Amino acid sequence: MSENTVFTENAPRRVRSPTLADVQEAAARIAPHIHRTPVIRCTAIDEMVGASLYFKCENFQKVGAFKFRGACNAVLSLSEAEISNGIATHSSGNHGAAVALAAKLRGTSSVVVMPNNTSAVKQAAVAHYGARIIHCEPNEDSRTRTLEAIIEAEGRTLVHPFDDVRVIAGQGTAALELIEQEPDLDIVMAPVGGGGLLSGTATVVAALSPNTNIIGAEPAGADDTYRSFRAGHIIPVGVPNTIADGLRTTVGELTFPIITRHVTDIVRVSEAAIVEAMRITWQRTKLIIEASAAVPLAALLEGTVDARDARIGIIVSGGNVDLDALPW
Structure with missing residues (x-):
């Protein structure tokens, strides 16, 4: 384990962070119980964003999410x-x-x-x-x-949703698989709420593919990580207002310093873009994804990430959708 200093609006304190070895140990521990999820391509979406996208389908994971x-x-x-x-x-x-x-x-x-x-x-x-x-x-x-x-x-x-070294290490195993399945990516993207997935992803990608940019995507209506990333300390989300229900929580004290150390940028997207990205994914890939999982693609569709001719891995975080309350 490595250590980071957590800077909140209160006093700083030392916390432990997971390492690549922790993620690798987690991968061995959970291997008998999880699915090794596929990576899919979609030519139509590639053409829309001007890049080559590789969707890591955690919507196929047990419980329907990473x-x-x-x-x-x-x-x-x-x-x-x-x-x-x-x-x-x-x-x-x-x-x-x-x-x-x-x-x-x-x-x-x-x-x-x-x-x-x-x-x-x-x-x-x-x-x-x-x-x-x-x-x-x-x-x-x-x-x-x-x-x-x-x-x-x-x-x-x-068992905290994100501010737990063991949880972060487990979430990082999705990126570990992605790098094995599709090496030499220019960018890896993941949605960010509490930051467990993004910090685990960043731990792996920074260690195994240091030239790859790591980008977190967040709804504008719950943009605490975006604001915190720029301020250098955690700014709580307050009252979130987004369809992406999995991203309504504030970034964690353990996940935030990992994000600030390894992540290239945090971008935010509109609600309209989230819904459009969700719809396009359903229509073009035939994947059922939830709103939170659509946020990285929404950033590409809105042009908030320079994706031109890039190879981009996207961790599709989940596919648990209320079919009686679709946003279109």
């Missing part, structure tokens, strides 16, 4: 004592389902704190995998206070 990689690595890393009273987390959906499934694999129980505006399909998935759902208000403070109360009352072990 989140199972991190949750699986974290839960499998826990001792028997740590799982004796069960696991708890907060989530807008995909991480909750991932923790619930990972807990089931370990033979323990799980509780997931979820905002009361979470989509019905994501709540149903979390319940399906066996977690008990506790609702909270749709803001960061309510999530945190509700989760802390559950942990104190029931003695459960926290």
Whole structure:
């Protein structure tokens, strides 16, 4: 593990960061339990953006999202004592389902704190995998206070959605596969909310492909990482306003310094572009992706990233969509 200094609006503190070796160990640990997801191409979309795109399809991952990689690595890393009273987390959906499934694999129980505006399909998935759902208000403070109360009352072990070295290392295994499947990429893109996927991706790409630019994409209606990246310290998201429900949380104290160290840029995109990118992906690739997964392509379609003639890997983060509430 390496160390970073976290600069928040309060005092700085030292935290540990995952290394490439941690990601490689995570890959070996979770290999029997996850899918090695494919990379696909789409000539029509290439022509739209003037680049060669390589879509890493984490919408085909177990629970329908990359989140199972991190949750699986974290839960499998826990001792028997740590799982004796069960696991708890907060989530807008995909991480909750991932923790619930990972807990089931370990033979323990799980509780997931979820905002009361979470989509019905994501709540149903979390319940399906066996977690008990506790609702909270749709803001960061309510999530945190509700989760802390559950942990104190029931003695459960926290598996944080992104600010956990084991989770970040697990998320980084998607990029590890991508670099193996498609080496020599000019750019790797991932959406960013709490930053677990982007920081894990950056850890891997910076180590294995140092000439590759790493770009995070974020909704303009939840642009805390964009603003934080430029300010040099974390600026909380406040009240997010975006269809990309997986990206409504503030970047983490552990993920942020990894992002500032390795990521080339953070770009933000409009809601209209997110919906259009989601629609184009459905129509042209026949992949079902959720709004959060469409954000990197939205950045390319809006021209906020210079993609001309580049080879670009995009981690398609998930495909859990409420088919009764499509945005078109």
